[in-house]
Amino acid sequence: MNEPTVTLKVTRYRPERDSAPSAQAYTIPYRQDWVVLDALNYIKDMIDGTLTYRWSCRMGVCGSCGMMVNGVPKLTCAAFLRDYYPAEITVAPLANFPVVRDLVIDITDFMQKLRSVKPWIIRETEKPVSEGEYLQTPEELEAYKQFSMCINCMLCYAACPVYGLEPTFLGPAAVALGYRYNLDSRDQGREVRQPILASHEGIWECTFVSECTVVCPKDVDPAAAIQRTKVNTTLDWFKSVLLPWGAR
Amino acid sequence: MSTVTSDKSKLYYPKMPATWWLTRRAYFLFMLRELSSVFIAIFLVVFLIEIYQLSRGPAAYAAFVQRLASPGWIIFHVVALLFALYHSFTWFSLTSKVQVVRVGRRQVPPPLVTAANLAVWIVLSIVILLVFLFAQRPA
Amino acid sequence: MTTHKTSEPFWWGLFSAGGVVAAFLVPIHLLLHGIAIPLGWLPADVTGYEHMRVLFGHPLIKIYLFVLIALPLYHWAHRFRFTLYDLGLKGLRTPIAILCYGGAVVGTLATVWILWLV
Numbered sequence: 001m002n003e004p005t006v007t008l009k010v011t012r013y014r015p016e017r018d019s020a021p022s023a024q025a026y027t028i029p030y031r032q033d034w035v036v037l038d039a040l041n042y043i044k045d046m047i048d049g050t051l052t053y054r055w056s057c058r059m060g061v062c063g064s065c066g067m068m069v070n071g072v073p074k075l076t077c078a079a080f081l082r083d084y085y086p087a088e089i090t091v092a093p094l095a096n097f098p099v100v101r102d103l104v105i106d107i108t109d110f111m112q113k114l115r116s117v118k119p120w121i122i123r124e125t126e127k128p129v130s131e132g133e134y135l136q137t138p139e140e141l142e143a144y145k146q147f148s149m150c151i152n153c154m155l156c157y158a159a160c161p162v163y164g165l166e167p168t169f170l171g172p173a174a175v176a177l178g179y180r181y182n183l184d185s186r187d188q189g190r191e192v193r194q195p196i197l198a199s200h201e202g203i204w205e206c207t208f209v210s211e212c213t214v215v216c217p218k219d220v221d222p223a224a225a226i227q228r229t230k231v232n233t234t235l236d237w238f239k240s241v242l243l244p245w246g247a248r
Numbered sequence: 249m250s251t252v253t254s255d256k257s258k259l260y261y262p263k264m265p266a267t268w269w270l271t272r273r274a275y276f277l278f279m280l281r282e283l284s285s286v287f288i289a290i291f292l293v294v295f296l297i298e299i300y301q302l303s304r305g306p307a308a309y310a311a312f313v314q315r316l317a318s319p320g321w322i323i324f325h326v327v328a329l330l331f332a333l334y335h336s337f338t339w340f341s342l343t344s345k346v347q348v349v350r351v352g353r354r355q356v357p358p359p360l361v362t363a364a365n366l367a368v369w370i371v372l373s374i375v376i377l378l379v380f381l382f383a384q385r386p387a
Numbered sequence: 388m389t390t391h392k393t394s395e396p397f398w399w400g401l402f403s404a405g406g407v408v409a410a411f412l413v414p415i416h417l418l419l420h421g422i423a424i425p426l427g428w429l430p431a432d433v434t435g436y437e438h439m440r441v442l443f444g445h446p447l448i449k450i451y452l453f454v455l456i457a458l459p460l461y462h463w464a465h466r467f468r469f470t471l472y473d474l475g476l477k478g479l480r481t482p483i484a485i486l487c488y489g490g491a492v493v494g495t496l497a498t499v500w501i502l503w504l505v
Contacts, residue, residue: 015260339406
């Protein structure tokens with residue numbers, strides 16, 4: 001066969017027979033327009049149907065296909081083979097998460113943390129439908145829009161060494177989404193979220209490594225969200241200590 | 249929606265090695281940035297001791313400055329200066345992302361904020377140098 | 388505004404202030420006191436005992452020196468505490484906190500005392 005080929009070293013973990021993950025090499029045809037996800041689908045369709053992994057939209061909006069490609073957290077639908085070819089490409093499950101099977105990780109921890117920041121509009125008083133819509137100016141939308149782009153892909157958790165060392169850390173995406181709702185002009189829930197965001201396991205674990213922002217495929221900049229929350233929380237703290245009689 | 253029970257007993261938990269910060273360039277640079285605070289702190293303690301020697305009189309002060317001129321201490325201070333500069337540059341860059349600066353309704357682009365910080369730093373350094381050289385100078 | 392049980396905002400506030408002072412002021416002082424003066428790059432009447440004693444004896448200069456030396460110690464304390472966590476020592480978090488913040492407080496007191504002596 002004269003067709004150009006590329007080799008992928010893919011992590012396999014079959015809990016019914018393996019005590020630890022190991023790498024398995026697959027050599028597949030190289031196509032200039034393929035992404036790593038295409039390569040995985042080729043392997044599963046043509047070579048080894050037992051390979052297990054998550055994927056869905058294949059266009060970078062669902063957040064399902066996050067994996068470690070050559071040690072870097074990436075959406076496999078956005079990692080082009082031509083950026084690695086002709087070198088070998090290693091594909092491993094997303095770092096810092098427990099592995100269920102092969103490339104599938106257990107995302108329970110993230111889902112629970114996401115829920116804990118209450119990522120929805122919280123109102124002190126609900127506006128009845130009869131009173132019409134909430135009005136929001138373009139400037140008010142701009143204030144939080146960047147942080148609303150999160151697709152919950154968890155690449156930021158895989159990139160964060162603090163989360164790797166301390167699994168109780170709330171993590172970049174959860175803080176960024178809590179911050180997104182705090183910034184939303186329709187929301188009145190900042191005080192409800194503060195006990196979670198401003199806890200020891202919340203923003204204060206972060207040491208501003210900033211890798212979360214580097215790997216984010218949607219330019220959310222969770223690092224900025226965390227640091228801005230630190231600033232706001234600290235200013236509030238000093239105000240409440242130095243001016244305890246001050247009105248909100 | 250049907251509930252799916254998954255067997256959690258066979259999950260594989262990866263362990264992060266203590267040398268994680270050597271595995272990627274970004275992590276290593278982060279550690280260097282954090283380490284800069286140690287060199288800055290050591291310099292300030294040495295400086296504080298120098299001021300203490302100043303309070304003890306001309307002989308004590310001169311002897312201390314003489315010790316600082318030794319190759320070991322000069323090398324330390326050169327290394328510390330490099331770390332301090334690394335702290336300054338990373339600090340100005342990071343704070344520009346944290347503190348959103350607005351002029352009217354427009355946001356100042358972060359690189360411009362960083363540049364403004366650098367400019368202030370240069371001006372302050374010159375002012376400090378001038379004060380040191382010319383304030384209270386014997387006639 | 389509710390205050391939350393953790394004292395982290397206080398230490399982070401000091402860390403930030405110390406970081407600003409370190410970023411803007413430390414490099415030039417490092418160059419001056421660590422390199423230029425010991426190597427004799429500056430005129431002797433500036434770096435000599437008489438001038439230094441008068442300069443550092445000035446109350447405003449003393450206040451400036453206090454800020455220059457004390458605040459970055461809190462920057463070091465907070466950063467070093469988390470660096471030790473990042474190196475896997477989270478289990479020793481209480482002794483580490485005492486060592487770091489205690490060290491900064493001791494340094495602050497020493498700074499006040501020494502500047503008083505000058």
